[in-house]
Amino acid sequence: MRLVPLRYTVRSLVVRWSPSLFSALGIGLTVAVLGGVLALREGFRSLLAETGSDDVVVYLRPGAQSEGESIVRHPQDTNVLKARPEVVVEGNVPLAAAESYLGLKLPRTDGSGTTIVTVRGVEIPVSMRIQGPKWRLVEGKEPRPGSDEVVVGRPLTTRIVGCKVGETLTFNVTPFKVVGVFVHDGAYASEIWGDVDRICAALERPFRQRLVAKVKEGTDVAALEKQLESDKQVPVKAQTERAYFRAQTTALGNVLQFLAGILTTLMGAAAVLGAVNTMLAAVGARTREVGILMSIGYRRFPVFFCFLVEAAAIGLVGGVLGAVLVLPFNGLQTSTTNWNTFTEIAFAFRVTPTILATSVVVAVVLGLLGGAVPAWRASRLVPTAALRRL
Amino acid sequence: MATGDGTLLARMRGVTRVYRRGGQDLRVLDGLDLDVERGDFLALMGPSGSGKSTILNLLGGLDRPDAGTIDVEGTEITGLSSDALAAWRARHVGFVFQAFNLIPVLTALENVELPLLLTPLSRAKRREHAQYALEIVGLKDRMDHRPKQLSGGQEQRVAIARAIATDPTMVLADEPTGDLDRASADAVLDILTRLVSEHGKTVAMVTHDPAAAKCAKRLLHLEKGVLVEQGTTHGA
Structure with missing residues (x-):
């Protein structure tokens, strides 16, 4: 036609x-x-x-969908997990960190009320090393281990009150000094990081929320997940960081x-x-x-x-x-x-x-x-x- | 009376066409009979609303009768589906209208090429045919002009070129000189006459213009749905 x-x-x-x-x-x-x-x-x-890594594994309580709902006993379980064979060890130090996680209500700089910001207790400097080049300090310095110091993700410096270097953030009743600003090419970009022991003490949390570890090349995470779910000593849910973040979206x-x-x-x-x-x-x-x-x-x-x-x-x-x-x-x-x-x-x-x-x-x-x-x-x-x- | 070459091209028998206007039936044609010979040049005259254009539309397959048969070259066109009728029109009929009816966004050449696009001709052949048709009407030098850039007479000549581009069985012209001045009308009539005498085309023309009617070989008068043969003219 x-x-x-x-x-x-x-x-x-x-x-x-x-x-x-x-x-x-x-x-x-x-x-x-x-x-x-x-x-x-x-x-x-x-x-x-897309920014989660396949060679970083997140260990959570079995059944937990996110770290907010997860509890990992510290130090008994976290120490067992850090000693697992798949974890990368650098100079006798396992690249594994037991971290805490809590969303805290903090005031916005534009006066439009409060918003919930993630405050993460990390092991300094292992947590940073696990993230590798994705995590970079762009202003100030890293917090000292065991100190009441924190670093904040760069987007927070303009959005949240008290997030500039030299200012103070109070968690519960404990003041933490902002000593640095970091950037992260991924999901941690808008968080506040401080020493996990000090953060947990300030927030009265005797446990950790997750263990995160860099694993050896060739680790079969699917098999690991199956094996650890029914582990008699420390049952946990193990998944790659990428899979974990995908589930969070x-x-x-x-x-x-x-x-x-x-x-x-x-x-x-x-x-x-x-x-x-x-x-x-x-x-x-x-x-x-x-x-x-x-x-x-x-x-x-x-x-x-x-x-x-x-x-x-x-x-x-x-x-x-x-x-x-x-x-x-x-x-x-x-x-x-x-x-x-x-x-x-x-x-x-x-x-x-x-x-x-x-x-x-x-x-x-x-x-x-x-x-x-x-x-x-x-x-x-x-x-x-x-x-x-x- | 034989005004064509003696062979029958089209035969209308008992053709009735009724229009419904304002809730009333208007019987424009009532059992009309008409034979058209090949090579004929017939003029249809009559008062407005008498059904002259209806005859052309029925003969050219643009309209369908309410009763009767229309046979063109052995094909009973009243029974064709609308798509088959369109294909039939493309092969057998070239229309020329009073208002020229060129597509304004296309050039003269593209307008003439429109019916050729419905043929299996190659692009080069189509162009050749279109240019030849424009040459016949004396407008080869204006082929890249759009309708707006042409005079009324030139537009009508392009319309005639479009009507003859595919070498149709018959050319049906509905008041082709109605919107033209005398000089332009004469030029158009000259082309239609030459189509019959030099190219052997069959032309049926509706007109109110006695001068145009004189060019035809055969003059028919339509009054109150009845065709009256007025005899042959001096034309063609």
Whole structure:
């Protein structure tokens, strides 16, 4: 079957550029919102899932979904775990650290109330060494082991009161001096780190929440997980840091995905109505041309397809506009509450090629939805009646 | 009376067409019979609303009768589906309208090429045919112009080129000179006459213009749904 030439479609679009562009803009804004939420979700997901290491293992209480719910007895169990054969040992020191974890309510600098910030008790300097080059001190110094000193993640210095070097944070009734600022290329970027013994003493916690260890190359973590779950001496849940973080993204990730779906559906419906309006106007303005095409011998389907392609082209332009609108968000820092741990977490929008492609595809689909009915109407016109139309 | 080459091209028998307007049935054609010979140039005249254009539309497969048969070159077109009828139109009919009906966003050449796109011709052959059709109407030098850049007479000549580009069985012209000044109208009529005399085309034309009617070989008058043969003219 011969189709109506594409140049007719393209030139008709150009002639009616103004309504076409507004329709495209409506679709573009819709997919920009979709792309933005997806970029938010991707930034959150990648921060937690992609920056975790496969050669770092997290040991939690069996059944615990996160370290907040986990308890590891200290020092009896933590010492046993540190001595496990898979743990890397450097100069007689096992690269394993028993850490505590607590979300504390701290005031925001912008006066908008409080937010929950993770305070992590770490073993200095082993915890830092386990993280390797991902953890870097960018200001001040590391806390001394056994001291009431802390270092804070850089995003907190501007967001949370008392997080600048030289200032003091009080946990319970114990003041801790901020002596340094660190950055972390991953999930620990927005935390406060201090000596685990001092933090636990201040927070009156006689236990630890997890043990984290660098494991030897070639360690079969899946087998380890199975073995340790039913270990008679110290049963624990062992998983790689990457797997642990991936599990931490589910709640907020699902909410963001749901939000993206709802927003796209609502805005998409409006955008589709806009496209329907534009395409109905296009068919109305070109009714006589439809009659001409039919009188020449073009069948109904080519006429239908011609207008559908036009609608898809509007969608495509909208998709590109949407992609252009969402691109500047790439790398933009934001923060939110991780719904798995209920702590503040800072991360950046991440606009990936997949998100851009998704936005463009959704835009084209919206265009097609908007164009289907007008295109069908065009194809059902009676040639003699269409030719009479002025 | 034989005004064509003596062979029958189209036969309309008992054709009735009723339009529903304002809740009332308007019987425009009522049991009309018409034979068209190959190579004929017939002019249909009559008052407005008498059904002249309806005859052309029915003969060209743009409209369907409520009763009766229309046979063109052995094909009973009233029984064809809308898609089959469209394909039939593409092969057999070239339309020329009073309002020219060119596609405004396409150039003269592209407008003429439109029906050729429905044929299996190669791109080069299509172009060749389109240019030849424009040459016949004397507009080869204006082929890259859009309709807005042409005069009314030139637009109608492009429309005629489009109508003949695929070498159709018949050309159906609905008041082709209705929107033109005398000089342009004469040029268009000259082309239609040459299509019949030099290229052997069959042309059926609706007109109110006595000068145009004079160019035809056969003149038919339609009044109150009844065709009256007015005889041959001096034309062609």
